[in-house]
Amino acid sequence: MGLKETIETWIGIVGHDWPPANQDEYDLLIPIMEMTNRDGLVGKFKYTGPNPLPGQTYPAAFLAINPTKMGTLHDVYSNERGATWAGGFTRALVASWQVGRLEVVFPVDRTYSKLWALPSWMYPYPTDVNKDGKHTITDIAIVSYAIDSIPSNARWQFVADYTEDEVIDGDDLAPVAFDYGIPIPLPLP
Numbered sequence: 001m002g003l004k005e006t007i008e009t010w011i012g013i014v015g016h017d018w019p020p021a022n023q024d025e026y027d028l029l030i031p032i033m034e035m036t037n038r039d040g041l042v043g044k045f046k047y048t049g050p051n052p053l054p055g056q057t058y059p060a061a062f063l064a065i066n067p068t069k070m071g072t073l074h075d076v077y078s079n080e081r082g083a084t085w086a087g088g089f090t091r092a093l094v095a096s097w098q099v100g101r102l103e104v105v106f107p108v109d110r111t112y113s114k115l116w117a118l119p120s121w122m123y124p125y126p127t128d129v130n131k132d133g134k135h136t137i138t139d140i141a142i143v144s145y146a147i148d149s150i151p152s153n154a155r156w157q158f159v160a161d162y163t164e165d166e167v168i169d170g171d172d173l174a175p176v177a178f179d180y181g182i183p184i185p186l187p188l189p
Helices: 002-014 023-034 060-065 137-146 170-178
Strands: 037-040 043-046 094-098 101-106
Touching: 002 023, 002 037, 137 170
Parallel strands: none
Antiparallel strands: 037 043, 094 101
8 A cells, every 4th residue: 555655646746657767767766655654554654764874965856755854764663662552653573474374573572473594504503593693591492482382383483493393392402402501603604
């Protein structure tokens, strides 16, 4: 819906239908999108801003539409955390399909968040479950919480399945506990 509104506003400015005739017309889409401030099904939605960088210049067309440079961080605005939602702004959540379900993977520190795993060729320390560069009690706690879970269970954490057999059990917990306290060489790969 936001994209539809952006294009309709853009059409009103350039005076013709889609597609843009040149790069300048494409560039006008960005400030129009950045000014998004709308009510949607999941709450109020807008982008963060302003973010004028030192010495940054903006094209005249950009400034004509967005003179305050609001929204130029391109992040979803959310001024709340925790259980309350008094302001009604959409939460900045990132979701990922995991084991056949859409799961929230960011922010990572919420009770409803699911951790995700980097492939071993990208991060060679599988017992550093939360990928923070340390073997800590947090890694053990993540696996312990997921014990006896399978992909369809709410406690399932993809990263806790060390043995990759789709069940979290002692075979997954033992290596993580064994590596507790062992330093990981820095910098991380």
